[in-house]
Amino acid sequence: MASATTTSGGRDALGSALFYVFLFLFVLVSMFPLIWIFKMSIITRAELFAAPPTIVPQNPTGSAYTQIFGDPAFQQALLNSAIIAGVTTVVCLFFGSIAAYAIARLRFRFKSPVMTLILAISFFPAVAIIAPLFLQYSALGLVDTYWAAIISDTVFALPLTVWLLVAFFKELPKDLEEAAKVDGATTIQAFRKVIVPLAAPGVFTTAILTFIFAWNEFLFATTFLFTPDTQPVTVVIPNFASQYTTDYGAQAAAAVVVTVPLVILVLIFQRRIVSGLTAGAVKG
């Protein structure tokens, strides 16, 4: 926007050089902690404590990774995270997609209040309900089971899921379903046979974002889950600080292991994720 048309080519070149310096700094600052923690995870203990700190690792070693992958508690935590986030994603997409289809494609009077109620959850401070939920889950025997986390995560992921799916469903051509209905399909059949396959890319993007949301969730997990059998990585890793007191290499390695899958997802699907995330906010 601000790039005023200049007459001198020299000023253009300088401007564009400055622009790339700015970009480089921006990318560097964004990525620095991950790079630095990765470096911390592959250096020896002696090097970790060296002052001044080394920039390039002297004797790279994978011992921190051997150590944490050999820790059964960490393996269990990874499994717990995968189960909680996976089931939450499936449940959320199931309820979210049928609701989103109705909101995007069908006409009904109370559409606006329904959407407002769903979106209100994204402004809802989750911490405000952990006490009552804790009592409810205790009464139902759900405390310290995956379900306590899955149910709570589902509710708080729903606004994101519904919002994204509504945006995706609205983009689909309407005549296809009309044609299906003319051919005698019911609303549900039109949804299942026509919309779902066409919307697959959008649904997939939504699934990734819901999965990231549930994978990263901490408050519910740390409130409702107490034992290593159910706790996800977000709860277990901060505890490493007391378990591996001064074993900073292991803490760093654990942090890297948990974020790498997310970084890979983001790198592969960045274009879609960005269009999904910004779809709603700019409509205003």
Place this chain on the structure above:
Amino acid sequence: MTSASPEKKRRGGLLREEFGNPERRTAYYMVLPALLIILVVAFFPILQAINLSLRQATVAVTGPFVGLENYVEMFQNPDFLEGFMNTIIFTAGSVFFEFLIGLVIALAINRAFRGRGLVRAAVLVPWAFPTVISAVMWRLMFQDQIGIVNYAANTISLISQPILSDRTLLLMGAILVDVWKTTPFVALLLLAGLQTIPGDVYEAARVDGANVWQRFFRITLPLLKPTILVAILFRTLDAYRVFDLFWALSNRELESLSTFVYEGVRISQLQFAQGNAASVFIFVTAFLIALFFIKVLGMQTSMEE
């Protein structure tokens, strides 16, 4: 009967119209499950939290009604006050810097350039991190024996004691981590908003002799206002309920409103009732913040285009 009947008939007719039509009936059945889950798991507990906050409640028993006693005790509790103070400083500080830096970045990258994909990925990486994990990472970098940030700050005499042993420095550190993690996302939202502003508006202004600043204050800001409000409201409410970051970065030392609630619910049984009072307090104040944005600042809330 006579005065109520037209109203009643209209309502009956409306419901019959809504549920008599098979397409509309299907629509209601389709949104019902999602609505029920939300009502049962999120809205009903709020009522229960209000109830508990007015009683001498513990985890085990609901206890007798005590009116506003828990709220009075809560406002006299130094831990709560410290958490409230920290939450306000954290929210104001992080949202301010995130918006400012985010806007600068958005304005700078609002053009076609080589390496766009790389920048977009760099933007998303911190955002996709679990907050607790980024807190753990930064804690390692703030650490006084091995932490690069602590080392650097010490070398240039920016700090006189280790970051992790000083609460003020920890709070500043928390703001820094939040700014690092979320500014890119704010920039992304603002960039998407900028891209909806048609280029010919600027062209026309330039022809009329408006300079860069005039174009920014008279065109960019007003047209970007809806996006700015959405971004700031999202960030404010998110920062206001800060929990993960404080918890993991300070190893449970830094108090916020949310950590106060959590301690009441899960750690100190004696503060269960006060914890509930604090949770109602968070809910009500968060609601007021949202209301302020919508009513006073005129944020658009309609989702119909």
